Amino acid sequence: MSRKFLLVDMDAFFVSCEVAARPELKGKPVGVVTGAQRHGVVASVSYEARKYGVKAGMPTYKAKDLCPSIVLIPADIVKYAYISESIMDYLRENFNKVEVFSVDEAFIDVSDIPDPVETGKEIKKYIKEHFHIPLTVGIGPSRVIAKMACELSKPDGLMEIKENEILEKLGDLDVEEIPGIGERSAEALRSIGIRTVRDLWITDEEVLVRKFGIRGKWFKDMAMGKDAGYFTLLENGLQMKSIGHSETFPRDVINPDEIRAYLLYLCEKTGRRMRKHNLMGYGVSVYIRYSDFTGNGISKKFSKPVITSTEIYQNALFLLNRILEIKPIRLIGVSVFDLEPLKLQLSLFENKEREIRLEFFIDTINDTYGDFTVKRARLAGLKISHSVIPPRGIPR
DSSP, rough: OOOOOEEEEEETHHHHHHHHGGGTTTSSSSEEESSSSSEEEEEEEOHHHHHHTTTTBBHHHHHHOOOOEEEEEEEEEHHHHHHHHHHHHHHHHHOEEEEEEEEEEEEEEETTTOOOOHHHHHEEEEHHHHOOOOOEEEEESHHHHHHHHHHHOSSOEEEEOOGHHHHHHTSSSSSGGSSOOOHHHHHHHHHHTTTBBBHHSOOOOOHHHHHHHHHHHHHHHHTOOOOOOOTGGGGTTOOEEEEEEEEEEEEEEOOOHHHHHHHHHHHHHHHHHHHTTTTEEEEEEEEEEETTEEEEEEEEEEEEEEOOHHHHHOOOOOOOOHOOOOOOOEEEEEEEEEEEGGGGGGGHHHHHHHHHHHHHHHHHHHHHTTTTTOGGGGGOOOOOEEEEEEESOOOO
């Protein structure tokens, strides 16, 4: 039996949550804002506001200049997380194979469902009636094709692309429309004459691998509708063994509160990268280097998985306190190791699920509008010049 995936993707999710709470906003240009109103960033934009050129990630003053009538609403992360959690619960209760991809997206394996289009219509109807959230459904023989079908039919649409229709319906799209191919990769592909999905189809894989390494194979696989790289990196045997960050301080640091703030920052960064790859770990390590160039490190394994940034920080702080000497520090590093895919194992950790989803939600904002747009108060004013500890076991 051939596989088939259905993607549920909420339209302008943050704005839709606000309109659901305040129906008088329906049909008006609306933006959800993080940060102070005048100096904040637009996190989500209604389709009415987009007609004026307002885009997510834009400073609020610019949004106001483009659309003076836009209604700007401070982001309510707890509200959005609750609505997201409720919708994902509905999907999990009604379907066996649900993969939550982000706070406003979920894939459903509908391979054994006779009429996935009808199923998509039912999902759209239920979520609109019960949550008042508009959404788009994309259906395809793989996650990547379902995602592209979704993007083509936004907003409030439904599209199925069958395996024998991929080139017909997607062939003329720019390579940058392929999930996982960003602006820089697209420019590199264009530099060798590859501009469309069709171009990638007809380019020999060896040419791509010579130019881009293993990413070249991923590019071609994704263009052909295979779930490679962007969606199934871990399934392809390229699983990370560890992931972490280090920080070289701009000056000697000895104040315990400042050291803990830097440690928290690194744990937040590490947790965010773990969530990006749907990972959890069974070990945490901490390394410090002093101003006299001596150093020390410590690691600990755990019987239960470390999942959230808070858990990483709690364990890292415990380890740091065991090795920390009273002398100036110049570098600190944190890693999580013995990694395993998180995926659908969330059901095993129901007591953590709300916190995990909230962290995924904050990641969505920070990925879109810049690192630490939303951050803990303890990190305010911290001067950062961080570096990444390269993950072992995966090409960068």
